[in-house]
Amino acid sequence: MTVRPILVWFRRDLRLADHAALAAAVATAAPVLAVFVLDDTAAGRWRMGGAARWWLHHSLRAHGEAISAVGGRFVLRRGHSADELARLAQETGASAVYCSRGYEPWASVLEREVRERLGADGVEVKRFAGALLHDPDGLVTKAGTPFRMFTPFWRSFAGGVTVARPIAAPRKIVSPQRVPESEDLASWALLPTAPDWAGGLRDAWTAGETAAHARLASFVEERLSAYGRMRDRPDREGTSRLSPHLAFGEISPRQCWWAAKDAAGRASEGDGIETFLKELAWREFSAHLLHHAPDLPDAPFRAEFASFPWREDGVLLRAWQRGTTGYPIVDAGMRELWATGFMHNRVRMIVASFLTKHLLQPWRTGEAWFWDTLVDADLASNAANWQWVAGSGADAAPYFRIFNPIRQGETFDPEGAYVRRWVPELARLPSGAIHAPWEAPADTLAQAGVEIGRTYPGPIVDHGAARKIALGAFATLRG
Numbered sequence: 001m002t003v004r005p006i007l008v009w010f011r012r013d014l015r016l017a018d019h020a021a022l023a024a025a026v027a028t029a030a031p032v033l034a035v036f037v038l039d040d041t042a043a044g045r046w047r048m049g050g051a052a053r054w055w056l057h058h059s060l061r062a063h064g065e066a067i068s069a070v071g072g073r074f075v076l077r078r079g080h081s082a083d084e085l086a087r088l089a090q091e092t093g094a095s096a097v098y099c100s101r102g103y104e105p106w107a108s109v110l111e112r113e114v115r116e117r118l119g120a121d122g123v124e125v126k127r128f129a130g131a132l133l134h135d136p137d138g139l140v141t142k143a144g145t146p147f148r149m150f151t152p153f154w155r156s157f158a159g160g161v162t163v164a165r166p167i168a169a170p171r172k173i174v175s176p177q178r179v180p181e182s183e184d185l186a187s188w189a190l191l192p193t194a195p196d197w198a199g200g201l202r203d204a205w206t207a208g209e210t211a212a213h214a215r216l217a218s219f220v221e222e223r224l225s226a227y228g229r230m231r232d233r234p235d236r237e238g239t240s241r242l243s244p245h246l247a248f249g250e251i252s253p254r255q256c257w258w259a260a261k262d263a264a265g266r267a268s269e270g271d272g273i274e275t276f277l278k279e280l281a282w283r284e285f286s287a288h289l290l291h292h293a294p295d296l297p298d299a300p301f302r303a304e305f306a307s308f309p310w311r312e313d314g315v316l317l318r319a320w321q322r323g324t325t326g327y328p329i330v331d332a333g334m335r336e337l338w339a340t341g342f343m344h345n346r347v348r349m350i351v352a353s354f355l356t357k358h359l360l361q362p363w364r365t366g367e368a369w370f371w372d373t374l375v376d377a378d379l380a381s382n383a384a385n386w387q388w389v390a391g392s393g394a395d396a397a398p399y400f401r402i403f404n405p406i407r408q409g410e411t412f413d414p415e416g417a418y419v420r421r422w423v424p425e426l427a428r429l430p431s432g433a434i435h436a437p438w439e440a441p442a443d444t445l446a447q448a449g450v451e452i453g454r455t456y457p458g459p460i461v462d463h464g465a466a467r468k469i470a471l472g473a474f475a476t477l478r479g
C-alpha cells in the first residue's frame with residue numbers, strides 16, 4: 001500500500017531548520033511535498049509591497065534549491081490558497097497539509113478557510129508554531145489580559161518565560177512519486193523590470209536561509225558584544241540587519257535568541273547580548289499586540305487619536321518620500337530606504353517623527369510607504385512602530401516628545417558620514433554644518449559647492465514653528 005504524502009505549505013517561513021511543520025511531516029515517514037502559493041487576494045490591502053516581492057523572488061529561489069539539496073521538491077502555484085491547496089492535495093492524493101501558524105489577522109482567517117475547505121475533502125490541516133518566541137495566547141499578565149506595556153512584557157522573559165531551543169533541519173526529504181507541475185517563478189514577475197529599480201537591493205542583500213545564518217554568525221562574532229553601544233549609529237554597521245530574513249522566516253526568532261544567549265560568557269562589552277534579546281522581544285511584543293488588536297495597522301490603538309487633526313498634503317508627503325525635505329538626516333534615511341529597501345532603526349524613528357509631527361501627515365501614509373518600500377516589511381512591527389512614534393500606540397512615545405532632526409543628526413551621525421553617503425550633494429560640507437546646511441556661512445556653502453534652494457532644498461518647514469503647531473494639534477485631543 002502506498003503511503004499518502006503530506007503537503008508542507010510554506011508562506012513566510014522559508015527555511016528548513018527550526019521548522020516544526022516540516023520536521024513533523026518528515027517524522028511521519030510519509031513522502032513530503034513542499035508547496036508555496038502566491039495569493040494576492042488573501043491579505044487585502046496588505047498584499048506584499050514592491051520591495052518585499054523582490055525579496056520573495058530570491059527567497060523562493062534559494063528555498064527551492066535548499067529543498068532539492070535534501071532530496072525534496074518545491075511546487076509553486078499562484079491563486080487563491082484554499083483552491084490551490086485543494087487542487088494540489090487532489091493531484092498528489094495527500095492526506096494532510098502541515099503549515100506554520102501565521103499571526104497576521106488575515107493569515108488566521110485564511111488558515112481557518114483552508115482547514116474547512118480541505119477538511120471537506122478529508123484532508124487534515126495541522127498548524128505548528130514557529131514564527132514567534134512564544135504563543136501570544138499563553139503569554140499574558142497576571143490578570144490574564146494581554147500585555148500593553150513593553151517593560152512588564154520583557155520582565156516576563158527575564159522572570160521565567162522559556163524560549164524553546166530550535167530544532168534541526170531534516171537531513172532528507174522523501175518526495176512523492178507523482179509530483180505535480182510547478183509554475184515558473186520567473187513568470188510571476190516579482191522582480192521589477194520597467195524600470196528595474198532593484199540595483200541597490202541586489203548590491204545590499206542576499207536572500208535565503210544560508211545567507212541569513214551567515215549574517216547571524218558574523219553579527220554574533222563581530223558586533224553583538226558592542227551592540228548596546230553601537231546600535232543607534234546609522235553611520236556604523238552596528239546592528240544585525242536580520243530583519244528581512246526574519247520577516248520571510250528564513251531564520252526563526254528562536255535561532256537568533258539562542259545564538260545570542262549561547263554567546264554569553266565570551267568577552268562582552270556590557271549589555272550587548274541583553275540589548276539584542278530585548279530588540280527581539282520588541283518584535284515579539286508587536287506581534288502579540290497585533291494578535292490581540294487586529295486593527296492595529298488601520299486604527300489608532302489609543303482611541304482618542306481618532307480625532308487627531310492630521311493634514312493630508314500630497315506635496316509634503318512626496319517631499320518626504322523622495323528625501324527632499326531639506327533636513328539632511330531625514331533625506332538620507334528616505335533615500336537609503338528607496339535605494340536599499342532598508343533604513344536604520346534610529347533613522348526610521350527620526351523620519352517617522354518628522355512625517356507625523358513636523359509635517360502633520362497621518363501615520364498611516366508613512367506606514368503604507370514603508371510597507372511598499374521595505375524589504376523587511378512586517379505588518380505587526382510596522383504598525384506598532386508607526387503608532388509608537390505617532391503617540392497613538394500601546395506604550396507609545398509621548399506625543400509632545402518631538403525629535404529635533406538637527407540634534408538627532410548631530411548626536412547619532414556626528415561626523416555626517418551617513419548623510420554624506422546618501423545625500424552626496426552635501427558630501428563636501430564640514431561635519432559642523434552638515435545637519436543644518438541652511439545655517440552655514442555663505443563661504444562654507446560655496447566651498448562645498450552647495451547652493452540652498454538649487455543644489456539642495458531649504459528646510460520644508462521651520463523646526464521651531466512646526467513643533468509649536470504639532471503641540472497645538474495635540475492639545476486639541478485633550479481640550
Ligand code: FAD
Nearest residue numbers: 239240241242243279280282283345348377378381382385
Ligand atoms: P537589530 O537592531 O539587529 O535588531 C534585531 C532584530 O530585532 C531585528 O531584526 C528585528 O526583528 C527586531 N527589532 C529591532 N528593533 C525593533 C523594533 N523597534 N520593533 C520591532 N522589532 C524590532 N521592523 C521590521 O522588521 N519590519 C517593519 O516593517 C518595521 N517597520 C518599522 C517602522 C518604524 C516607523 C520604525 C521606527 C521601526 C520599524 N521596524 C520594523 C523596527 C526596526 O526599525 C527594524 O526591525 C530594525 O531596524 C531592523 O534592523 P536590524 O535587523 O539590523 O535590527
